[in-house]
Amino acid sequence: MFTAEMARQWIKESAKKIESNKEQLTDLDQVLGDGDHGLNMTRGFKAAVEQLNEETDEPGKVLKAVGTSLLSKIGGASGPLYGTLFMKAGNQLEGTEVQLSDLSSSLRVGVDGMKKRGKADREEKTMIDLLEPVIELMEEKGNELTSAHLIDKAKEALEHVKEYEAKKGRAAYYKEKSKGKQDAGAQSSYYLIESLATVLDKDGEA
Amino acid sequence: MVSLVLVSHSPDISKGLKKMLDEAQPEVTVIDAGGTDDGDMGTSAIKIQTAIEKADHGDGVVILVDFGSSVMNAEMAIDLLEESHSVKIADAPLIEGAYSAVMEAGFGKSLDEVVESAVHAKAAKKVQ
Incomplete structure (x- = not known):
């Protein structure tokens, strides 16, 4: 099961992780971008937590509202991209009875929306290179998904992204550098993804 | 009359550009949607969406953008519109495109003609 409360915990956990790694995100973005990613993401997820739908029992409604908060508060390109991910995924999830396999299919719709929005594909050194391989694994594992699956795949993807040449955004100006x-x-x-894994662990389904 | 929405990462650029366009064709509605919701450097789909809704008098809206997330947020803004509006993003340089567009809009041209004039500004030679 993936409940509305788990969706809320996912966002709260993400906000915590992003805030405690704000400087690292800013430093990375200073090397290849404009250095505002840490600040933007912290602001966006803080707003998402403040505006969380605490009333609903439907995880889709939680995620959709998160998308709207991120869209309006992150700014830059990450706002419409993460906004699209959560809005599309949230739209896809119906009702209160949501399985992990439903979450996977909704995130698939979300990441496809992101690719379209950013006109980006794999191996262009973007968030897609992290999210899509993880979502593919989620689709493959269905309801058998564990937090260890998520963490292992995300770590592996993160190592691959590092080696790619940037093709999108300001990082693309650096070409092979x-x-x-x-x-x-x-x-x-x-x-x-790490935050989602934490939530699955706490739920005891891992 | 076609209206214009200006989207720049820098709110100062779109503000200054609007002033220049207002002097050229005062009767055309030009809305500055540059910067984030808080007026910082960046762009905002919500701000652009609101600008489109406010700008449209029924003849359509052309959006002039700088680069990167301006385009992405302008596309997202169009997807977010709840009522139907004729809106086009001009594949044009922001300043030169907006200037051509405001002139044509002021002459009462259609949305397609206004967009086309902005796109033409891309090919204008500055140094012969």
Whole structure:
């Protein structure tokens, strides 16, 4: 099961992780971007937590509202991208009875929306390189998904992203010089997955 | 009459550009949607969405953008519109495109003609 309370915990945990790694995200973004990712993500997730829908029993409604908060508060390109991920996924999830396999299919719709929004594909050194491999694994594992699956795949993806040459955003100006440096968006996506793993652990389904 | 929405990462750029366009064609509605909701450096889909709704008098809206997340947020803003509006993002340089667009809009041209004039500004030679 993936409940509305788990969805809320996921966002609270993500906000905590992002805030405690604010400086790392900013430092990464200073190398290949404009250095505002840590601040933007912290502001966006703080707003998402403040505006969380605490009333509903439907995880889809929780995630959709999170998307709207992120869209209006993150700013930059990460706002519409993370906003699209959560809004699309939230729209896809119906009702209160949601299984992990439903969460996987909704995140698939979310990440496809992000790819379309950012006109991005795999191996372009973006958040897609972190999220899509993890979501593929989630789809494969279905209701058997564990937190260890999520963490292992996310760590592996993070290592791969580092080696790619940036093709999107301001990082693309660095061309081959971007190789070997971490992408700030992939790093923040890693924290989202790590937070989801924490929530699954707490739920005892892991 | 077609209206314009200006989207720049820098709220100062879109503000200054609006002033220049207002002097050129005072009767055209030009809305500055530059910067974030808090007026910082960046762009905001919500701010652009509100600007489109406010700008449209029924003849449509052309959005002029700088780069990167301006385009992404302008596209997202169009997707967020609840009522139907004729809106186009001009594939044009922000300043030169907006200037051509405001002139044509002021002459009462259609949305497609206004967009086309903005796109043409891309090819204008500055140094012969």
